Amino acid sequence: MEIxxxxxxxxxxxxxxxxxxxxxxxxxxSQPALITSAGQNAExxxxxxxxxxxxxxxxxxxxxxxxxxxGYKSLLLVLGASLKGLGAAGIDINKELERVxxxxxxxxQKDIPILCxxxxxxxxxxxxxxxxxxACLPAAKMVIxxxxxxxxxxxxxxxxxxxxxxxxxxxxxxxxxxxxxxxSK
Amino acid sequence: MRLRLIKxxxxxxxxxxxxxxxxxxIIAFLAxxxxxxxxxxEPIFPSxxxxxxxxxxxxxxxxxxxxxxTDVYIFEGKEPGGCILxxxxxxPNEPAGFLTAVILIENxxxxxxxxxxxxxxxxxxxxxSDPQEGSPQRFFISxxxxxxxxxxxxxxxxxxxxxxDPAIYINPSGQKLSGSEVRNLxxxxxxxxxxLLTEKIAFAIMEVIRQEKIDLGIxxxxxxxxxxxxxxxxxxxxxxxxAALVAINMESFGLKLRLEASPPNLRxxxxxxxxxxAGILAVLIETPNAxxxxxxxxPSPDLIVEGIDKFYPRxxxxxxxxxxxxxxxxxxxxxxxxxxxxxxxxxxxxxELYPSKKIKINNIPDPNEVALKGLGFFLHSPS
Numbered sequence: 001m002e003i004x005x006x007x008x009x010x011x012x013x014x015x016x017x018x019x020x021x022x023x024x025x026x027x028x029x030s031q032p033a034l035i036t037s038a039g040q041n042a043e044x045x046x047x048x049x050x051x052x053x054x055x056x057x058x059x060x061x062x063x064x065x066x067x068x069x070x071g072y073k074s075l076l077l078v079l080g081a082s083l084k085g086l087g088a089a090g091i092d093i094n095k096e097l098e099r100v101x102x103x104x105x106x107x108x109q110k111d112i113p114i115l116c117x118x119x120x121x122x123x124x125x126x127x128x129x130x131x132x133x134x135a136c137l138p139a140a141k142m143v144i145x146x147x148x149x150x151x152x153x154x155x156x157x158x159x160x161x162x163x164x165x166x167x168x169x170x171x172x173x174x175x176x177x178x179x180x181x182x183x184s185k
Numbered sequence: 186m187r188l189r190l191i192k193x194x195x196x197x198x199x200x201x202x203x204x205x206x207x208x209x210x211i212i213a214f215l216a217x218x219x220x221x222x223x224x225x226x227e228p229i230f231p232s233x234x235x236x237x238x239x240x241x242x243x244x245x246x247x248x249x250x251x252x253x254x255t256d257v258y259i260f261e262g263k264e265p266g267g268c269i270l271x272x273x274x275x276x277p278n279e280p281a282g283f284l285t286a287v288i289l290i291e292n293x294x295x296x297x298x299x300x301x302x303x304x305x306x307x308x309x310x311x312x313x314s315d316p317q318e319g320s321p322q323r324f325f326i327s328x329x330x331x332x333x334x335x336x337x338x339x340x341x342x343x344x345x346x347x348x349x350d351p352a353i354y355i356n357p358s359g360q361k362l363s364g365s366e367v368r369n370l371x372x373x374x375x376x377x378x379x380x381l382l383t384e385k386i387a388f389a390i391m392e393v394i395r396q397e398k399i400d401l402g403i404x405x406x407x408x409x410x411x412x413x414x415x416x417x418x419x420x421x422x423x424x425x426x427x428a429a430l431v432a433i434n435m436e437s438f439g440l441k442l443r444l445e446a447s448p449p450n451l452r453x454x455x456x457x458x459x460x461x462x463a464g465i466l467a468v469l470i471e472t473p474n475a476x477x478x479x480x481x482x483x484p485s486p487d488l489i490v491e492g493i494d495k496f497y498p499r500x501x502x503x504x505x506x507x508x509x510x511x512x513x514x515x516x517x518x519x520x521x522x523x524x525x526x527x528x529x530x531x532x533x534x535x536x537e538l539y540p541s542k543k544i545k546i547n548n549i550p551d552p553n554e555v556a557l558k559g560l561g562f563f564l565h566s567p568s
Binding site for chain 1: 413414420422425426428429430432433436441443444445446447448449450451507
């Protein structure tokens, strides 16, 4: 009788935990994940740090192509153009757009879900960054954005039109929780 | 007759000439005196936590008795740990870099590991200012018992100490640059032991890195508000994880840090060559300094300290800047505070990534306190 009671309460607790830990509206992603930037920004490194802190099995590849996605179950695209980053990678913006588009195409073919993140705020917006945002968002399953980067409502409008869940956070470190939750089982 | 003519025409002209000559000499004397004032070094009062006070020439004797020789302050903890190098005054027209180093020297105690600080990395560049800029020679900060003076120097080595500039400068890393960059310390790394003065200074700093077994190098700078790399940390690719952690940790101070990767083809800079040539973690930090921007109004000591300018807020409103520039200015205390926050975050992040090389620094002034109480509160009195 006592054992039955313990099993029932444990089951109840487990179900409650599952309910509390998961947000039913947000899509789920699987591990391992490949992290790359769309625009060679430095925030990609911060996403790798957050992924490490969230305990997500991941690899960071700044110049990932379709072939590199083989064996990965999720793609994390960190949005925003950096001219210094593009210079450091030795490519121009058109080459980078080409790489990102081919990566998106490959993930579509292999049915690998894409999580887009924009953590650079207002400073990582502008015509060049917006090219990447507009190219990537239609393929995203979910978007996480630091609020100041969505001052003009571009992310809100696009996500509403495309029917993609959008998570807005105040600061970069706040992106840890939604990232963790979206990979939790 | 002839004597009368001489008396009439020559004597009045002679006396006028003599008066003009004396006036010229007086002006030359006063101007010369003013010119030499710039060579008078501001005193620095290290905290009692200082372990050694060395000279750059102790690491590279060829610099001894030259204008390139400078002070090196070493704070060593009782327990072993990692080692950090902090350089201020690479560009003496970027006062927050220099003041951050001075504030650290006058306050810190190290329990674990080692901190090496070179506050006037290019000592020669402190001895002159940029011509035709109307820059003040000095600025002042009030402390509890009187004012302290600090020099505003130039971006480049004094041409009296290194002259002439070539038409094109090919730096030690093989990059072609405009001729005057031959006097820019942050284009001369990793230096040349048999090169020109600035190249020798760069080589000597590389020797500090090698001999003191530095793990992390932090080069503290400022940039004009119209320059895109602002409120930023530029990092060598070997420091990318460190940089990302720093940016996240900086949020605890309510500060946003822009990260910029050091381009591998931009050679001769600290954040590139310290990493490439010495293999250490290398970063450079920047704050916005109106006093060396091109859009500024009247240059003055107040512009340096208070940061209040007539034109930068207008430029900011027009979207011409890479930073919000308020009417109330961006004062030196806030810029130094931001650098201190970056350094605290760098040390915390370094400790997180390399726990076996932990560094423990005590008494770094809290950036919020610096903003509240001012720089003078954390500086030693002038005597």
